[in-house]
Amino acid sequence: MKVVAIVQARMGSTRLPGKVLKDLEGESVLARAVNRLRRARLLNEVLIATTDRPADDVIVQECRRYSVAVSRGDQEDVLDRYYRAAQLAKADAVVRVTSDCPLIDPEITDKTIAAFLEAKCDYASNVQVRTYPRGLDTEVFTFQALGRAWHAARQPYQRVHVTPFIYEHPQEFQLVSVTGDKDYSSHRWTVDTPQDLEFLRAVYARLTDKPMFLWTDVLEVLGREPELVEINRSIQQKAVHEC
Secondary structure, eight states: OOEEEEEEOOSOOSSSTTGGGSEETTEEHHHHHHHHHTTOTTOSEEEEEEESSGGGHHHHHHHHHTTOEEEEEOSSOHHHHHHHHHHHHTOSEEEEEETTOTTOOHHHHHHHHHHHHHHTOSEEESSSSOOSOBTOOOEEEEHHHHHHHHHHOOSHHHHHSSSHHHHTOTTTSOEEEOOOSSOOTTOBOOOSSHHHHHHHHHHHHTTTTOTTOOHHHHHHHHHHOGGGGGGSTTOOOOOTTOO
């Protein structure tokens, strides 16, 4: 089974334009996410799914710098973008990650993929029942499930957010949730605002001597300096139905 991580990326963020190419201790947010994903043992390939708009040509250039494959498609219909990227990669299973998660953890990604493979299910994720920090989100689904969603999803939010049609129809798809031993879901480790970027820069600055750090190392940093959590604590996550 070929397992491909497809990472959606574009320059047109509303709250922090160009966030995926913002500098994060010497590398872009996107490069950080890709390099961390490449450490996942159960992934066969990482591919960036960006848009066909000229503004996203710079994302293609960044991908060339890091020798990562790129697929381009519709800006609004991200579900279609994923489907065509999965076709291009000849993926049997797709791992969905967003480019604004530069702390994505290879061990947690592997844990989610392993649960998917063991259960032989249609969809597995650590987001339906949240115990991990936001920013470690990993969804894994079969190409067949993606195709069924691509054909059947009609609501705009289902096209923008890729997977809602799958998990909103548990009678049609076998779903598996991956959880941790403790609940860390109150932590926000994703990039959508200037405050988020400030927080992540602070974290990376404290881990420069440990380039292969894991999410547990970030928890240790925050345990020593709990005031860092306050940097972006007030940020509200946009709801799935906000397109």
